[in-house]
Amino acid sequence: MTEDLRAQAVKESLHDYLRSNRTELLAKLDGLGERDLRRPLTRTGTNLLGLVKHVASVQLGYFGETFGRPTAVEMPWLADDADVNADMWATPDETSQQIFEFWQYSAEHSDETIRMLDLDSPGSVPWWPQERRAVTLGLVLTRMLAEIARHAGHADIVRELIDGSAGNNDGNLPDQSDDQWSAYRERLAAAAEEAERRYGGRGA
Template sequence: MTKADLQHYLQTARDALLWKLDGLTEYDLRRPLTPTGTNLLGLVKHVALVEAGYFGETFGRPLADVLPGLEDDAEPNADMWATPSESRAVIVDFYRRVWQHSDTTIAALDLDAAGRVPWWPEERSSVTLHRILVHVIAETNRHAGHADIVRELIDGAAGLRADNDNMAPGDAAWWQSYRSHLQQVAEATRET
C-alpha cells in the first residue's frame, strides 16, 4: 500500500467523523450519551489532539497552538469534551489545522522515516511513519464508529459517510420491524 493510499484512508475517516456533526446544535454536539460521557464534539477534539501528537511530536514536528486537553496537569478526560469557549467552529478549525500539519509531515517523510512516541512504553516507542499512519487510521475510524452510534442516539441519523451511507435500504417502518425482529431473537435466548 502506498503513502497516497494510506493518506486517502485517513482522510476518508476524518471526513466521516466531521460529517457526524452536520446539522446539530451546540447542545446536541456536547450531550454525554453514554455512561462514560461520550459526546460528538469531544470525540472530534480527542481525535484532533491525538493526531496532532502522532504526526507532530512523534516526528519532531510539534504543532503550535494546540488546544488544551492532553497536558500532564489536565483534568482526567479533558481531551474528551469541549469547554464552553470551545465551539464547534473552534474544534473543527483546529482539527482542519491538524490535518494540514499532519499532511505536511506525511508529504515530507518517507514511510520508513523513524519517529518516537514519547507517551508509549520505551520498548515500543520507536516507530515509523508507516506504523503511525496505520495507527491513526485505526484510531480515527474507531472514533468515527463511536460518533456514528452517538449520532444515531441523538436523531436517528446513521451511515458510513455522506456519499455512501452503507445501510440496508428501508424506511422508518422497515427499520422498526427489523429492530423488533432482533429484539424477538434476543428474547428467545434469555435464560429463565
C-alpha cells in the same frame, strides 16, 4: 514497478483512507446545534464534538512531535494536571468553531508530515515507554487509521441516537422507513428473547 514506487503507492493509499475516515467522522456533526454537538449519550460521556477534539489532539501529537515537527498550538486538556478526559469534551468556553479550526490545523499539519516523509522514516513517540518509542511513519499511519475509524464508528452511533441519522450513504445501510426499522428491531428483540430462553446466560 520499483520498490520505491510501490512504497509510495502504499503510502498514498493509506493517506487516502486516513483522509476518508476524517471526512466520515466530521460529517457526523453536520447540521447540529451546540447542545447536540456536546451532549453525552453513553455512560462514559461519548459526544460528537469531544470525539473531534480528541482525534485532532492525538493526530497532532503522532504526526507532529513524534517526527520532530512540534506545534506551537497549546493543548491544555492534555496537560498532566488536566481534568480526567479533558480531551473528550468541549467546555462552554471552547466554541465549536474553535474546535473545528483546531481539527483543520491538525489535519493540515499531519498531511504535511505524511507528504514529506517515507513510510520507513523513523520517529519517536515521547509518551510511550522507552522500549517502545521507536516507530516509523508507516506504523503511525496504520495506528491513526485504526484510531480515526474507531471513533468514526462511535460518532455514527451517537448521531443515530440524536436524530436517527446513520451510515454514510454508501449503500451498506438498507434504505427503510421508520416503520420498517421498528419492525426490524422488534424481530431482533424477539430473537434475543428466544435465544435467552433456549440457551440461558451462556456467552461466547
